Amino acid sequence: MYKVLLFDGGVYRINELYELIEDIGGFVIQKTTIQVMITVTMAIPEEDQPIIEAKSRELGAKLVDVPLAGTEIVVVGPTLGRHHMPHPICDIAEQLRRYGAITVVMGLARGKGRATAQITADERAIIDEYDAAVFVLGNFKDCIINDKVRLFQDISVPVTVVCGPDIPGLPNCEALVSGVGRKVERMRRAEEIEKLEEVSTAVDMTIGKRRKEIDEDPLFVHPSEIKERLEQIQAVSESLRPAPIVLHLDGLRVKVPFEEYGNQIAELEVYGRKLGDIARITGSRMKGSTLIRIMTECEVKARDSIKH
Amino acid sequence: MEIIVEGPESFANESYSLLLERTLVDMGITTSIDKVKMIIRPAEPLFIISIRMRKAGGSRMVSEISTIEEREGGTFISIIDENYAPRLLSLLWRTFGRERIEQITRLEIFAKGMTAGDIESLRLDPEEELKKKLLDAVWRLLPEGFKVRQEEASEIAMTITATERTLTPEQIALGASTQKEMEAL
Numbered sequence: 001m002y003k004v005l006l007f008d009g010g011v012y013r014i015n016e017l018y019e020l021i022e023d024i025g026g027f028v029i030q031k032t033t034i035q036v037m038i039t040v041t042m043a044i045p046e047e048d049q050p051i052i053e054a055k056s057r058e059l060g061a062k063l064v065d066v067p068l069a070g071t072e073i074v075v076v077g078p079t080l081g082r083h084h085m086p087h088p089i090c091d092i093a094e095q096l097r098r099y100g101a102i103t104v105v106m107g108l109a110r111g112k113g114r115a116t117a118q119i120t121a122d123e124r125a126i127i128d129e130y131d132a133a134v135f136v137l138g139n140f141k142d143c144i145i146n147d148k149v150r151l152f153q154d155i156s157v158p159v160t161v162v163c164g165p166d167i168p169g170l171p172n173c174e175a176l177v178s179g180v181g182r183k184v185e186r187m188r189r190a191e192e193i194e195k196l197e198e199v200s201t202a203v204d205m206t207i208g209k210r211r212k213e214i215d216e217d218p219l220f221v222h223p224s225e226i227k228e229r230l231e232q233i234q235a236v237s238e239s240l241r242p243a244p245i246v247l248h249l250d251g252l253r254v255k256v257p258f259e260e261y262g263n264q265i266a267e268l269e270v271y272g273r274k275l276g277d278i279a280r281i282t283g284s285r286m287k288g289s290t291l292i293r294i295m296t297e298c299e300v301k302a303r304d305s306i307k308h
Numbered sequence: 309m310e311i312i313v314e315g316p317e318s319f320a321n322e323s324y325s326l327l328l329e330r331t332l333v334d335m336g337i338t339t340s341i342d343k344v345k346m347i348i349r350p351a352e353p354l355f356i357i358s359i360r361m362r363k364a365g366g367s368r369m370v371s372e373i374s375t376i377e378e379r380e381g382g383t384f385i386s387i388i389d390e391n392y393a394p395r396l397l398s399l400l401w402r403t404f405g406r407e408r409i410e411q412i413t414r415l416e417i418f419a420k421g422m423t424a425g426d427i428e429s430l431r432l433d434p435e436e437e438l439k440k441k442l443l444d445a446v447w448r449l450l451p452e453g454f455k456v457r458q459e460e461a462s463e464i465a466m467t468i469t470a471t472e473r474t475l476t477p478e479q480i481a482l483g484a485s486t487q488k489e490m491e492a493l
Contacts, residue, residue, distance in 0.1 A: 083452040113453020113472045114353050138451070139320040140350040165319040181323050184330045184448075 004069035007040040009061020024048040027224035066100030070247040071131040080107030087183035095196040139181040141165035158206035175202035251293040258283035258290040315348035358467040360490045378424040387415040465490040
């Protein structure tokens with residue numbers, strides 16, 4: 001299984017690190033160079049972590065565990081009104097970012113209230129594009145147990161619920177963190193920071209489960225390998241949008257319109273095959289983006305056997 | 309300031325008490341409030357908030373809080389009670405327009421083209437402003453989905469009864485009795 005780590009050090013002899021990552025069968029997910037300093041996010045086989053640790057020590061760098069790197073997570077609030085936003089939704093999103101995830105904040109159009117709270121099919125489809133969802137709910141136990149559970153009942157990605165009252169368990173979600181609720185100020189006290197840690201641990205747990213599931217039937221190629229090839233497309237390399245390529249657990253999001261570049265992306269070559277043959281390439285609900293979901297090795301084999 | 313919360317859920321009660329406290333501190337009106345009572349019934353659903361205000365000091369003439377002196381080309385105002393400075397400035401802006409009012413220092417204002425008589429007759433009404441701020445705090449506090457609201461207000465207390473369904477006569481009566489209870493304190 002791959003482990004994602006962040007190398008924080010200098011550019012001196014950095015090529016030795018890149019070579020080592022390649023030798024052990026790992027990938028560089030992201031590089032950020034600031035003058036003579038560099039941060040490298042990498043995915044390496046878990047059992048080879050000591051080798052990378054030794055190299056980092058040798059190069060005088062810090063190695064940080066970023067368990068959520070290579071994932072895109074949506075943090076959902078019932079509305080974008082000030083009753084739910086920005087606290088604590090932004091604090092949670094920021095916390096997940098510190099753990100390496102790319103986060104997106106979303107407010108539902110009609111999520112407020114009790115009986116009137118609802119989620120549209122479109123909103124569900126948008127949430128399903130991400131690797132995991134965090135629903136941030138309010139203070140009333142009665143309301144959450146009886147009504148708000150509807151909001152995440154048909155979501156197919158792992159859901160973590162964050163709410164105020166202490167609830168032993170909720171249906172339709174993989175993890176539950178209580179003790180947060182509504183806030184009118186930033187979460188900066190010691191006990192609140194502990195809660196944020198609890199949220200990120202819960203999300204990490206759900207992502208870990210999903211990673212294990214994927215490892216049981218591995219993807220045909222790791223998303224990082226496709227990232228390198230996508231950078232060859234001029235529109236992608238020249239894109240001014242923040243993070244034009246976002247890694248998902250089972251694929252990628254490329255921030256170029258599917259209608260214009262879908263065919264070009266499908267024609268990219270990956271290990272002697274066209275990307276379109278080993279991945280499902282679709283338009284995203286977020287305008288101007290393309291979603292790539294990589295097929296598993298079994299799926300590709302099954303398709304091959306049908307063809308022959 | 310005393311806050312009483314009646315409701316079946318202890319977490320929600322404590323949390324709403326804290327939310328109100330923080331909101332009032334943010335708006336700087338904690339000292340203007342005597343007592344707050346909230347009745348929260350999530351199962352109905354019903355949210356009643358009743359606030360008893362302290363006397364905001366009553367309405368005051370501009371001449372009581374400042375010295376007014378007519379000079380060439382306008383009137384010079386020197387504020388004596390600085391608590392009223394921001395309110396006086398915004399009242400002058402509202403009444404005569406920004407181009408005529410010049411703030412020379414923190415407590416000195418020159419009103420171009422105005423006579424002393426024009427300014428002496430103005431009144432500052434702090435109660436109206438306090439009520440506006442209080443309403444804003446209540447809108448921030450009320451659960452967002454509770455759009456059906458009934459308000460009762462008097463000189464010293466205001467009560468807002470809110471739900472997301474149709475308000476029942478019993479709920480309205482409870483709101484009215486809470487308002488009376490707060491007025492009678």
